[in-house]
Ligand SMILES: O=P(O)(O)OC[C@H]1O[C@H](OP(=O)(O)OP(=O)(O)O)[C@H](O)[C@@H]1O
């Protein structure tokens with residue numbers, strides 16, 4: 001059964017902010033390498049991975065393909081759709097990149113495949129924080145991080161309309 005984690009705040013992230021935060025993560029990772037290559041966790045890890053690979057001059061990029069959430073609903077388990085050749089050496093010397101860690105279930109599943117890799121996310125929530133090695137920005141557990149690829153421009157409600165809908 002799917003479970004909803006009770007998100008009641010939105011933290012919208014723009015393309016510019018995501019680029020800045022991914023570059024800040026790359027600065028931190030630059031002192032921890034060199035890495036053999038980078039494993040991006042699809043799909044959310046793909047954009048930060050491209051930015052970080054550029055900054056660290058990594059050309060060897062692989063993916064672990066998995067699916068945990070359907071929109072804002074968490075599924076019963078992490079579905080692993082594709083692994084990586086980095087598993088041959090348990091991920092030693094590899095960098096894993098994802099957009100965020102929330103509950104940590106995705107990170108734990110990928111760590112089981114690549115226990116020796118360095119796991120980095122741009123954003124982290126408290127429950128998942130212990131499962132990653134590096135991150136840049138922490139947000140509270142009841143916050144949904146709204147990535148730029150999940151946003152569209154719409155006409156905002158006025159304050160009077162918003163107040164009216166609360167009455
Ligand atoms: O810490 P967790 O509770 O496991 O949540 C974090 C994971 O959930 C999201 O992926 P999602 O399954 O939504 O797929 P997507 O990357 O394709 O959007 C996000 O990109 C992380 O990979």
Ligand code: HPA
Pocket residue numbers: 069100102143144145146147
């Ligand atoms: O806060 C989030 N934002 C986007 N995707 C997610 N997947 C788990 N938590 C989140």
Ligand SMILES: [Mg+2]
Pocket residue numbers: 041042043044045098
């Ligand atoms: Mg993901």
